[in-house]
């Protein structure tokens with residue numbers, strides 16, 4: 488590409504890297520000639536998609552030729568009931584990532600800034616810098632967001648604060664009290680995006696109650712994902728909840744048919760699949776405890792996680808260990824781009840997957 492063209496690149500994009508997704512099973516099979524690969528790289532649900540959603544898949548109407556419902560009426564009503572809100576409080580996204588991007592596009596521009604934690608979900612940086620804005624990163628305490636320090640890092644030009652709760656890749660969370668305190672101590676002109684992609688996995692009594700916060704603060708946007716506990720990562724669907732005026736603003740810049748009809752139908756089923764959700768939570772708690780204990784036993788330093796993944800550090804380079812594990816048919820995630828080059832992040836899998844991962848890792852230490 489000509490250097491002249493690159494000179495015209497929007498400022499902020501020059502030092503971004505394309506988002507690096509976890510390696511797919513097919514990719515690894517092809518590259519290494521494996522016949523069996525386990526993927527513990529993208530915090531997907533090891534139990535798969537909601538069976539209720541899968542059952543629906545078989546009976547989807549043959550309406551490929553029709554655009555999806557651009558308003559997502561049916562799904563928004565289902566979500567509204569689930570969240571005890573109105574459908575005017577909800578916006579659907581092509582994954583919750585799209586909602587993060589809409590928030591950035593609506594409020595950030597060159598000359599403005601966003602605040603997030605160090606080691607926070609990388610998409611905050613991508614959407615902030617793509618909007619020409621600057622990301623201010625606040626140092627962590629024990630790898631967790633130090634929300635108490637956020638107000639002091641806000642500048643006059645700060646328009647958005649991103650909070651990952653829990654955060655990926657650290658698995659740390661912030662309490663209701665901490666988030667409430669932050670919202671109380673910042674100007675109401677700043678939009679707070681509370682990213683709750685792993686919401687259902689968190690079983691802590693002091694965890695955030697988004698509804699209570701939404702009732703008190705107008706400048707709050709909560710995002711949730713269908714990619715994690717509901718197991719619909721490939722369908723690409725998530726949502727945001729906030730005051731109707733905020734949702735209306737985001738709808739102005741949303742692509743008309745951003746969520747396909749099949750994803751909408753599957754999500755309607757998955758959100759109410761209580762059995763699958765409970766099974767997934769139970770498995771995650773039991774296997775998370777098992778994995779954490781086994782990794783610790785191997786002399787590795789694990790960050791306590793409330794999500795469906797654990798980041799751990801050993802006497803190795805994360806990227807090199809990631810490649811060695813991949814050669815054995817186990818895909819995890821290096822997190823050097825998060826400023827954590829000595830760490831690996833592993834998704835909590837089924838017992839069988841976790842045992843296999845531990846065995847391969849042990850052989851490489």
Ligand SMILES: Cc1ncc(COP(=O)(O)O)c(C=O)c1O
Nearest residue numbers: 582583584608655684712714725
């Ligand atoms: C913290 C966090 N937020 C948001 C997302 C985006 O999820 P999706 O776009 O699949 O809904 C992820 C995905 O891994 C995540 O880890």
